[in-house]
Amino acid sequence: MNQTDQIFSDIKDVKIQGATNIAKAAIRAYKLSPTPETKKILLGLRPTEPTLSNTLWHLEKWPAKKVLGHFERSQNKINALVTRLLKGKKVVYTHCHSTNVVRALIFAKKKGRVFEVFNTETRPLYQGRLTAAELAKAGIKVTTYVDAAFHEAIPKADIVLIGADALVSKGAINKIGSATIAELARLHHLPLYIIADSWKFSPKTVPIEERDFHEVWASAPAHIKVRDPAFELIEKKYIISVISELGVLPFEDFLKQAERERRHPL
Ligand code: RUB
DSSP states (O other): OOHHHHHHHHHHTTSSOSHHHHHHHHHHHHHHOOSHHHHHHHHHHOTTOHHHHHHHHHHTTSOHHHHHHHHHHHHHHHHHHHHHHTTTOOEEEEESOOHHHHHHHHHHHHTTOOOEEEEEOOTTTTHHHHHHHHHHHTTOEEEEEOGGGHHHHGGGOSEEEEOOSEEETTEEEEETTHHHHHHHHHHTTOOEEEEOOGGGBOSSOOOOOBOOGGGTOTTOOTTOOOOOBOEEEEEGGGOSEEEETTEEEOHHHHHHHHHHHTTOOO
16 A cells, blocks of 8 residues: 555544544645545545645645644644633543644643543544543543543533534534533533634535444444444534634634635635
């Protein structure tokens, strides 16, 4: 398998996962093979990822290094904003694996914020374990729960920080489980923030990826239908603010500003 095909396969199999990591891998693939065919294949790999399509759009206009630089600049701004937000917060709840969330938490810890993290393992692919391992390696105390323990874990937190794959007019699309977390956060009066680079914004309808049922139950007996929807919508009414490189913005303000910035030169 050549290098480009290896990247395609790793994105498809979720060995490379999360919006930012997928976009960065797409940059590597496009550099190796800058053709319309590469673009077409990449766009079909993970359909719920506007960062991927926005990145490819920018790549047609600007050098890869410049496009890559966006992610670092954006993360640095997010880090500073999340660090400010975590003042006085003892327990942060998160789900799945978000580069934007994990890097911001590690930065906040380095800046002296004292907090611990509760998270959920995130079936079927257990991206929550990745989150837990990265945070623990950075010296952050982590407690991981099974997904079915949402009711047990969420009320013990002070704040919920969730990543996003897509930010659309109705709200934020993120890993399955996120909508339940949002409803429970509201029930227990916890603030829920979406931590996300603004390139996750899409003015269009974003399809929800349904993955192969084998990820859920590989040896399921015949006649049992097993479903594997990868993502779901967190309705905007549950979101206090979106924290992106554009600032800490209420959802509607984020949408307006992201629309204005969308095709802005780098
Ligand atoms: C990952 C997921 C993450 C976002 C975060 O799903 O839902 O919360 O992608 O994006 P999957 P980022 O593992 O199926 O890709 O990593 O850019 O913060």
